[in-house]
Amino acid sequence: MPEVKRIHVIKRKNGWAVRKHGAQRATKIYKLKEDAINNAITYRKLGFTVVVHKKDASVEKWIEPLTLPNNGQVRRMLHKVAS
Amino acid sequence: MDNFDKNVFINCPFDDAYLPLLKALLFTIKYCGFTPRIALERFDSGEVRLVKIKQLIEASIYSIHDLSRIKATAIGEYFRLNMPLELGIDIGCREYHGLEKYQNKKILILESERFGIQKALSDMSFxxxxxxxxxxxxxxxCVREWFAELGIKQLRSPSYIWDKYNDFISEVYRKKKQEGFNPSEIENIPIPEFMDWIDDKV
Structure with missing residues (x-):
């Protein structure tokens, strides 16, 4: 089964956890949800989708990963700028 | 469906505000290896509700009665008495049915405020x-702890089950969005369909 590149912001009894999908343990637990979201968002550039959950576990926000353009796209963009 | 030793009868409110708690409850029961039995599992306008409740109680060795929402919350509002009634039927089944299997029934009562039940139902102060x-x-x-107290072995930790529940919810969200459901439709999915989703994933 392919690895799911997803990182969750999840309610815990003692705060808000940042946890990779399927992981046994949280990466880190924050007192404030906002701080947990800020940490989770840094994983976007590593290709992770960020899923922010409400305290009842339902999905509040689904944030797609940052996708960097490949070489072909960069060449086309440079060509467009130059012309 | 003859699965008496694995069945868990659920007696709880069916309003929108309770729905998230109900979903977490259903997931935990299934994740711990049991089968939730709930009046919402089938919908038939021709079926007499109390007959259905009686059948579900008689089909289940375990019962979870959530009495957290029986209290009236506004002036003029009535107490919600269905849930205490169903608890009474369940206790009656255990006490009076006669068959040995019913004497082994195990009951969990849930509340949202400590000692709230004793104030409303003093006969239950024990x-x-x-x-x-x-x-x-x-x-x-609460539910995982109760199963552990009943002697069920090899249960995962509460935080592990909670994390798996969040993973499950996100996976359902992704899949159902791809199928054209909007977020509100995903959150308000009928309970039988939600239970099927759990079966697919657990």
Whole structure:
């Protein structure tokens, strides 16, 4: 089964956890949800989708990963700028 | 469906506000290896509700009665008495049915405020209740703890089950969005369909 590149912001009894999908343990637990979201968002550039959950576990926000353009796209963009 | 030793009868409110707690409850029961039995599992306008409740109680060795929402919350509003009634039928089944299997029934009473049940139902002042404080994460802990206290072995930790529940919810969200469901439709999915989704994933 392919690895799911997803990182969750999840309610815990003692705060808000940042946890990779399927992981046994949280990466880190924050007192404030906002701080947990800020940490989770840094994983976007590593290709992770960020899923922010409400305290009842339902999905509040689904944030797609940052996708960097490949070489072909960069060449086309440079060509467009130059012309 | 003859699965008496694995069945868990659920007696709880069916309003929108309770729905998230109900979903966490259903997931935890299934994740711990049991089968939730709930009046919402089938819908037939021709079926007499109390007959259905009686059948579900008689089909289940375990019962979870959530009495957290029986209290009236506004002036002029009535107490919600269906849930205490169903608890009474369940206790009656255990006490009077006669068959040995019913004498082994195990009952969990849930509340959202400590000692709230004893104030409303003083005849139940002997009963140990568990308090979920209206929190979904706490609901998972209460139910998992109860199974452990009944001697069920090899249960995962409450935080592990809670994390798996969050993974499950995100996976359902992704899949159903791809199928054209909007977020509100995903959150308000009928309970039988939700239970099928759990079966697919657990």
């Amino acid at each position: 009963a140990d209740c568990k308090c979920h404080l209206g929190e979904d994460v706490q609901m998972v802990s």
